[in-house]
């Protein structure tokens with residue numbers, strides 16, 4: 001493989017990483033075995049790809065945001081189906097980054113992905129952290145960050161269930177989410193979205209990991225620290241990563 005040649009292995013226009021020099025054999029070896037990146041966030045995605053996918057497998061990310069999943073898929077030679085309800089202006093040039101709103105105006109969940117669901121090895125879900133991100137991405141009612149909690153739970157659990165119904169046994173769904181504390185209705189009672197989603201997960205999903213991710217600046221911002229100083233409450237400052245296997 002040479003230069004920035006792009007290979008399309010499916011008529012679904014699933015995109016796959018470009019390569020910069022080196023032989024295909026060397027690149028494939030590196031894509032399979034290189035140790036995961038340890039930087040926050042990118043590191044989490046990189047670890048997930050390392051653990052749960054193989055070169056040329058498809059990764060689906062419907063909350064694409066800043067497109068770190070595309071970056072990691074290119075590095076590891078995975079095909080990807082990445083979308084967001086609004087593709088950021090600076091990423092509009094990114095081939096294979098689609099626009100798709102998971103929630104229709106009437107509240108119905110519509111999931112997106114390639115029709116070759118059998119090739120999908122991982123669905124990575126990094127939704128807005130509910131009210132912590134309210135108004136941050138948009139002011140639209142279908143943006144998960146702007147929904148009342150009940151609607152947020154229904155939408156997110158519907159999304160998880162929708163993907164669970166599409167994937168073949170052995171594929172994985174990963175959810176990265178932070179409990180909501182300083183913007184919850186009652187700061188003394190953090191909302192543990194991870195636990196809500198674990199409780200709502202369909203039987204088809206068997207939980208493999210429920211882990212606390214390393215502290216990063218994203219996990220305790222200045223407002224959280226100020227809020228807990230004010231109230232004397234304990235600070236919940238971790239994100240949670242839940243990984244289910246489809247059985």
Ligand SMILES: C[S@@+](CC[C@H](N)C(=O)[O-])C[C@H]1O[C@@H](n2cnc3c(N)ncnc32)[C@H](O)[C@@H]1O
Nearest residue numbers: 063065066068085101102126128137142143144
């Ligand atoms: C936490 S960010 C994702 C960050 C991303 N993983 C990255 O690497 O930058 C959450 C994203 O979810 C998107 N989003 C919110 N509601 C959505 C919906 N109903 N359908 C699709 N995307 C949605 C937002 O636009 C935002 O970009």
